[in-house]
Amino acid sequence: MQRIALLALAASLALPAAAGEEFAPEASLILQGQYRRTKDVPERAISGYWSAGHDHGASRRLTFDDSELVAGARLGGSARAQLNLAWHNNKVEVEEAWLQALGLGNGFTLKGGRFLSGIGYLNEQHSHAWDFADAPLMSKALFGEHFAQDGLQLKWVAPTELFVELGAEVGRGNAFPGAGSKGAAAFFAHAGDDVGLSHAWRAGLSWLDSRAKGREGHFEDTDPLGPNEVAGRFSGRSRTVAADFVWKWAPDGNPRYRNFKIQAEVFRRTESGDLACVSDVATSPCLGGLALGSLRSVQTGGYAQAVWQFMPQWRAGYRYDRLNAGAKSYDAATAFAALDPANAYFSRHRPTRHSLMLDWSQDEFSLLRLQLARDKSMPGVTDNQLTLQYIVSFGAHGAHKF
Amino acid sequence: MKRLFLLILLAAALPVRADVRVFACEPEWAALAKELGGDKVSAWSATHALQDPHRIEARPSLIARARNAQLVVCTGAELEAGWLPPVLRESGNAAVQPGRPGYFEAAQFVTRLEIPTRIDRSEGDVHASGNPHIQLDPRNLLAVAAPLAKRLGELDAANAGHYAARQQAFAERMRAAIARWEKEAIPLRGLRVVAQHKSFSYLFHWLGLVEAGTLEPKPGIEPGSAHLAQLLGQAKARPEGGASPGRGSTLGVQQARLIVRTPFDSPRPGEWLAERSGMPLVTLPFTVGGSERAQDLFGLFDDTLAKLRGES
Numbered sequence: 001m002q003r004i005a006l007l008a009l010a011a012s013l014a015l016p017a018a019a020g021e022e023f024a025p026e027a028s029l030i031l032q033g034q035y036r037r038t039k040d041v042p043e044r045a046i047s048g049y050w051s052a053g054h055d056h057g058a059s060r061r062l063t064f065d066d067s068e069l070v071a072g073a074r075l076g077g078s079a080r081a082q083l084n085l086a087w088h089n090n091k092v093e094v095e096e097a098w099l100q101a102l103g104l105g106n107g108f109t110l111k112g113g114r115f116l117s118g119i120g121y122l123n124e125q126h127s128h129a130w131d132f133a134d135a136p137l138m139s140k141a142l143f144g145e146h147f148a149q150d151g152l153q154l155k156w157v158a159p160t161e162l163f164v165e166l167g168a169e170v171g172r173g174n175a176f177p178g179a180g181s182k183g184a185a186a187f188f189a190h191a192g193d194d195v196g197l198s199h200a201w202r203a204g205l206s207w208l209d210s211r212a213k214g215r216e217g218h219f220e221d222t223d224p225l226g227p228n229e230v231a232g233r234f235s236g237r238s239r240t241v242a243a244d245f246v247w248k249w250a251p252d253g254n255p256r257y258r259n260f261k262i263q264a265e266v267f268r269r270t271e272s273g274d275l276a277c278v279s280d281v282a283t284s285p286c287l288g289g290l291a292l293g294s295l296r297s298v299q300t301g302g303y304a305q306a307v308w309q310f311m312p313q314w315r316a317g318y319r320y321d322r323l324n325a326g327a328k329s330y331d332a333a334t335a336f337a338a339l340d341p342a343n344a345y346f347s348r349h350r351p352t353r354h355s356l357m358l359d360w361s362q363d364e365f366s367l368l369r370l371q372l373a374r375d376k377s378m379p380g381v382t383d384n385q386l387t388l389q390y391i392v393s394f395g396a397h398g399a400h401k402f
Numbered sequence: 403m404k405r406l407f408l409l410i411l412l413a414a415a416l417p418v419r420a421d422v423r424v425f426a427c428e429p430e431w432a433a434l435a436k437e438l439g440g441d442k443v444s445a446w447s448a449t450h451a452l453q454d455p456h457r458i459e460a461r462p463s464l465i466a467r468a469r470n471a472q473l474v475v476c477t478g479a480e481l482e483a484g485w486l487p488p489v490l491r492e493s494g495n496a497a498v499q500p501g502r503p504g505y506f507e508a509a510q511f512v513t514r515l516e517i518p519t520r521i522d523r524s525e526g527d528v529h530a531s532g533n534p535h536i537q538l539d540p541r542n543l544l545a546v547a548a549p550l551a552k553r554l555g556e557l558d559a560a561n562a563g564h565y566a567a568r569q570q571a572f573a574e575r576m577r578a579a580i581a582r583w584e585k586e587a588i589p590l591r592g593l594r595v596v597a598q599h600k601s602f603s604y605l606f607h608w609l610g611l612v613e614a615g616t617l618e619p620k621p622g623i624e625p626g627s628a629h630l631a632q633l634l635g636q637a638k639a640r641p642e643g644g645a646s647p648g649r650g651s652t653l654g655v656q657q658a659r660l661i662v663r664t665p666f667d668s669p670r671p672g673e674w675l676a677e678r679s680g681m682p683l684v685t686l687p688f689t690v691g692g693s694e695r696a697q698d699l700f701g702l703f704d705d706t707l708a709k710l711r712g713e714s
Contacts, residue, residue, distance in 0.1 A: 024500075077499030080491060100491070107469055107494035157469045157494045163462035165492075192462025197450070200461045248459065252452040254666050255459060312624045312668070363527060363623055364484070397483040401492070402460050
């Protein structure tokens with residue numbers, strides 16, 4: 001089914017190209033560098049949340065992660081293609097590689113390939129477009145950072161003066177919170193408008209339904225000879241609903257000198273399925289795989305942030321992150337026979353974080369940022385973090401969504 | 403229920419508005435579309451005179467308007483590169499995508515000034531296609547009006563004659579006005595002017611004014627105190643031995659008489675220099691709606707000339 005749809009998309013793209021429509025390629029290079037000083041925490045995790053890939057971050061480090069190469073091309077008026085390659089942990093990853101049909105008309109566009117999902121507000125933005133040096137805890141807990149689909153996205157803009165957009169996506173479902181190619185479906189609705197000359201807003205509701213088979217997470221077992229790192233495995237369904245809101249102010253609609261932006265997103269995630277663990281350590285209770293009964297969790301959280309450009313080139317921002325431990329139901333006797341109850345996932349701690357940032361842009365192509373954060377993602381740890389970041393872009397003039 | 407359904411069908415089948423819906427990126431193109439289309443066109447401008455057309459956000463309201471447009475009229479020459487591409491892509495409107503008949507770029511029909519020989523970010527936000535602020539030479543409006551009227555006629559074939567006739571009438575009025583403005587501007591010839599940004603190059607080129615310098619050290623870079631102090635030093639320096647001021651940056655603003663800005667430029671750098679150099683700071687309307695008198699394309703030039711002559 002999906003293959004047929006992709007073929008159809010490819011055909012719709014090939015036709016205009018064959019008809020000799022203009023081909024307009026563009027490329028840009030975005031370099032990022034970060035120096036980060038954090039507390040020395042051996043196992044970083046967001047307490048209470050399934051670890052979507054884990055982090056043994058050093059306390060002081062310099063990274064060039066999220067440096068990006070973007071190539072895009074417009075094929076006449078009928079299609080667009082884009083490729084984003086990003087540098088991540090000394091590897092080059094394909095963040096996005098998609099084709100978008102723009103010639104369907106009546107407000108419809110169809111995108112196919114790997115793309116950042118349209119759910120939420122921040123998810124579609126690459127890290128160089130963020131207002132802070134890192135992602136909100138919500139994005140990290142829900143998606144690891146970004147939720148990218150390998151699949152199709154159909155969007156429709158209503159023929160009204162009020163901006164109303166509906167979107168639906170189907171994907172392979174390999175990306176967290178899904179696993180094992182069990183499929184993921186997403187729906188979203190956005191509305192937005194101006195209020196007077198100086199204000200604009202957008203609000204959205206999103207829904208993501210992912211299925212996971214053997215989704216791995218990082219756990220420690222109850223081996224009497226000492227805890228081992230074992231893989232926790234979740235198989236079941238993960239459903240996320242999220243609401244987002246952004247409101248921007250610029251005097252007379254001219255953001256060049258001063259502007260202000262408030263943005264907030266909240267979510268509720270429900271997961272239900274089975275928990276298991278697996279290890280190849282001979283003394284581990286998880287040796288060879290052990291079923292640990294059913295698992296159900298309901299978790300909520302979100303973030304709110306405000307960014308103020310108080311004079312040309314200078315912006316200051318504050319962000320508050322908060323995740324609730326929520327409710328989990330599982331058979332404690334079975335689960336804790338194999339897994340240490342002290343595992344971050346079983347924690348009742350409520351992660352919070354306060355972040356302050358100040359950035360300076362020489363022009364639209366370069367930015368320097370200082371960020372201070374007090375991160376309480378883990379019980380008993382108050383991590384005061386300092387980040388220095390630069391972003392420099394070369395090539396085609398970037399154009400960002402609202 | 404059935405009746406309701408029929409009503410909805412009927413409502414959908416009825417043309418909501420018979421006129422051509424034009425989405426203009428800047429007010430001057432909305433004004434031009436109105437001149438050419440009269441009551442057969444409804445024109446909406448995505449930006450207004452207090453907004454810097456380089457720095458616009460791809461707001462939801464713009465996407466909704468682009469969704470319903472039949473014709474998008476923009477300057478082009480990369481002026482809208484930071485916001486128009488996502489607006490058009492997100493609109494889902496196939497008819498107005500670049501390359502389609504519903505997409506019109508004015509800058510393609512004029513001779514552009516300041517086309518760089520090389521593109522280097524160290525030179526600021528330089529546009530490869532040259533200076534995009536083409537509207538302040540009214541001869542450019544004439545050059546754009548003819549293909550725009552033709553495009554309107556192609557999109558709305560039933561009224562092609564209407565657009566052609568209105569274009570003729572507009573061209574006649576504009577030619578007469580140009581002759582009058584050029585006569586009024588004779589005393590301004592050779593006047594040395596400091597501009598905040600390279601917003602007025604076409605105006606100066608048309609009327610023979612000389613851009614003696616810019617408050618921005620490089621296009622798109624905010625005027626800094628060091629650069630302003632340097633301009634002030636030049637402005638205060640006396641010409642040596644009566645030599646005519648050179649074109650180089652060292653003699654740039656000597657003998658400049660005026661500082662000009664657009665309504666959306668910050669007044670501060672200009673005020674700073676005006677206060678210390680004695681040159682007056684004048685806010686030119688820049689586009690339709692940029693001043694009380696600049697309510698249409700003719701008023702735009704009437705007011706611009708009056709302000710340059712120090713009459714208002």
